[in-house]
Amino acid sequence: MKTAFAGLALLLLCAVTAAAEKVALIKIDGAIGPATADYISRSIAEAETQNAQCLIIELNTPGGLLDSTQRIVQSFLGSPLPVVVYVAPTGATASSAGCFITLAASVAAMAPATTIGAAHPVSLGGNPIGGEEKTDETMKTKLENFSVSYIETIAARRQRNVEWAKSAVRESASITATKALELKVIDLIAPDLPDLLKQLNGRQVDGKTLQTAGAEVSEIRMSSAEHVFQKLWRPEVMFVLMLIAIYGIIGELTMPGAILPGVVGAIALILALYMAAILPVNVTGLALIGLALMLFLFDVYTPTHGILTVGGIISFLLGSL
Numbered sequence: 037m038k039t040a041f042a043g044l045a046l047l048l049l050c051a052v053t054a055a056a057e058k059v060a061l062i063k064i065d066g067a068i069g070p071a072t073a074d075y076i077s078r079s080i081a082e083a084e085t086q087n088a089q090c091l092i093i094e095l096n097t098p099g100g101l102l103d104s105t106q107r108i109v110q111s112f113l114g115s116p117l118p119v120v121v122y123v124a125p126t127g128a129t130a131s132s133a134g135c136f137i138t139l140a141a142s143v144a145a146m147a148p149a150t151t152i153g154a155a156h157p158v159s160l161g162g163n164p165i166g167g168e169e170k171t172d173e174t175m176k177t178k179l180e181n182f183s184v185s186y187i188e189t190i191a192a193r194r195q196r197n198v199e200w201a202k203s204a205v206r207e208s209a210s211i212t213a214t215k216a217l218e219l220k221v222i223d224l225i226a227p228d229l230p231d232l233l234k235q236l237n238g239r240q241v242d243g244k245t246l247q248t249a250g251a252e253v254s255e256i257r258m259s260s261a262e263h264v265f266q267k268l269w270r271p272e273v274m275f276v277l278m279l280i281a282i283y284g285i286i287g288e289l290t291m292p293g294a295i296l297p298g299v300v301g302a303i304a305l306i307l308a309l310y311m312a313a314i315l316p317v318n319v320t321g322l323a324l325i326g327l328a329l330m331l332f333l334f335d336v337y338t339p340t341h342g343i344l345t346v347g348g349i350i351s352f353l354l355g356s357l
Contacts, residue, residue: 059090060092061091066097069101070103071261075266076093082256091115091118094122119141121140139194140193157183197220277308331344331351
């Protein structure tokens with residue numbers, strides 16, 4: 037009788053444990069920028085807190101900033117739990133920065149009719165006015181050589197096809213999911229998330245045996261701040277912000293006391309530096325809040341009819357985000 041009760045208790049314990057298994061999920065659809073890197077880093081930490089079996093990143097991207105890509109790769113390689121990059125849904129791409137990110141994952145998966153590759157680095161801007169073509173070509177060569185060595189290191193670390201990875205940078209090679217599996221660029225092809233979980237179950241990843249069959253999928257959503265900055269991060273938006281910053285500062289210098297151009301230009305400049313990954317998110321927030329406090333203080337002693345106060349409120353709200 038005691039043996040029967042012990043067996044029943046063991047079965048119940050196993051059932052509860054199996055039911056308690058959890059998998060964290062996030063979805064990246066769009067360009068890779070600072071907000072994306074922040075979102076992924078936060079999600080890895082949150083997935084660990086939830087004691088999730090792994091973090092699955094459903095990816096569909098045309099590319100993005102190299103600095104943000106490096107941050108994401110570093111967070112993958114230092115992650116305490118396995119990270120699965122799943123290029124999906126059908127028709128999705130992991131181009132440019134997405135290729136680096138997929139190769140850096142603990143497990144790389146793709147849905148049917150998806151593509152990966154075309155990782156040759158490109159510049160957001162052309163030759164600077166008055167710049168020399170020789171200097172431009174030198175910088176292009178340096179960036180290409182760095183990108184080749186970087187993707188080679190990632191592929192070697194994850195034991196994936198190093199030669200193809202280098203060709204994705206040098207020759208902008210791009211392949212389908214079927215070809216990627218054949219060339220050992222990825223680990224598996226899954227038509228949907230349930231099938232992916234089924235294929236991951238029992239797989240040994242980073243010294244851990246995944247138990248994902250029937251696991252509860254917990255989606256970690258973007259915060260309001262991450263969502264706003266992710267939507268705003270586009271090359272054209274960054275160029276517009278830089279133009280506003282330049283003309284705002286010029287307007288303030290040519291018409292001292294105009295105030296409005298200077299306020300708008302200062303806010304635009306800080307946001308443009310953040311979107312170009314020059315300023316980290318925390319520094320950007322502190323800079324905007326600091327600017328807001330300065331504007332509030334100046335408005336006390338300067339008759340600006342509330343322009344500085346309005347600018348300060350906008351700057352404070354953006355800094356708080």
